[in-house]
Amino acid sequence: MENKYVCSVDIGGTKIATAIMEYPADGSVPHPVFEAEVPTEAQEGGEAVFQRIEASIKAALEANPDVEVLGVGIGAAGVVDPKTGAIAYANEIMPGWSGVQLGPRLREDLGLPVAVVGDVQAHALGEARWGVGKGKFSVLCLGIGTGIGGAYVENGRVMQGFHGAAGHMGHIECSAAAGIPCACGRSGHLESVASGTSIGRMYDERFGRVDPSRPSVGRDVNDLCRAGDAKATEVIHDAGFALGASLGSLANILDPEVIVLSGGVIHQGPDWRSQTWKDSVHEGYASQALDPLQDTPILIGSLEGDAPLIGAAEHLLASLK
Ligand SMILES: [Zn+2]
Known part of the structure; x- marks a missing residue:
């Protein structure tokens, strides 16, 4: 060779x-x-x-x-x-x-x-072939940054869809996002409550800006959450729970061997993934995933x-x- x-x-x-x-x-x-x-x-x-x-x-x-x-x-x-x-x-x-x-x-x-x-x-x-999904039969991957996208890989092949548009996982209906306009022009989509951008927006809408001179970003809210602020913790919880619940729904459809999360929000540093967020993702997942899928691992991407x-x-x- x-x-x-x-x-x-x-x-x-x-x-x-x-x-x-x-x-x-x-x-x-x-x-x-x-x-x-x-x-x-x-x-x-x-x-x-x-x-x-x-x-x-x-x-x-x-x-x-x-x-x-x-x-x-x-x-x-x-x-x-x-x-x-x-x-x-x-x-x-x-x-x-x-x-x-x-x-x-x-x-x-x-x-x-x-x-x-x-x-x-x-x-x-x-990620599926050489990252944290290596050796797994099927991998559901979600990237979480300013938006949310994803893809499903099975047996080494990525599902592209008939039009090539498969994997727009930020744009699935999400009850927590009901009535909230989405960047795609529709409303009620996961991205509007679980992306980094939306974490900042949700905080501002509920409690006012962290820094009055500019809209808050996800990082501002996460820093407050890690410092124990109850309002920020509430927002991070809601974002994590919504993401987890959607992961549960997606797992019910696809039954991946592992779920891999990556993207700007995930890789801004290990401190971004506060315990509140991680716990909320798992809580949301458990609320939706069927019994045989409750133990599907939710992993963090390793290739960046x-x-x-x-x-x-x-x-x-x-x-x-
Ligand atoms: Zn959308």
Whole structure:
């Protein structure tokens, strides 16, 4: 066995990260042997972003002339058409990104296999294959940051859905969010009560701002909660309970071997995950999960920033099988 290499790209609203990932012959965790990052400059439009991505990939390949990659794996913001790797839908954060024929054009231009998957799906695939979900048959992964997204991985394959839109787990009905407008334009969704952003907003609505000069963020409320403040503890409890209850409902549908939580809120440091929040997540989970699913482990992701790059590489490798 020799080392294998894949070019991985993680396309987000603010940056495009490109890496050459090495899969060591001894089977240990894949890691980048080359990494580069450029700003997405999303406001310049989809075509400009495409050109920047293609240039980044070519630069990565040219900087590593001794490495022969098996192909290019991409985790992309937006909804990715699972059949072609084109961008089927993107919101206003990336104007003109919707409709970009990302996979087809790169395949043609580079003459290499190219596989594209959603960025959240890539993250989940990374955690499932090489992170805390390694060796598990099925993994339900939720990323909790300014928003909430997720993906379900079974037997090494991520569920993309018919339109590529599977895993919008922040946008499921949640009783605690009834009547609260959601960023997606609907209302009553989990994201509106369990994301980092919503923790700050809920505190301000109930008790007024922590710092009168600006809206509160999740971190403000968590710090107060950890200091024993009863009002902040109430908000953190409600956010954790709502998340846990939704995890229970999702487990009833999918029955994952493990649930993995990651994302900005989870990885701001171990102190973010206050005991109140952890207990509330478990309390909410227990309130909804069916009896055989009560003991499903709820774990914290271990790969952090490398997860999307590893997951994108995994998606490429799966596409070659
Ligand atoms: Zn929504």
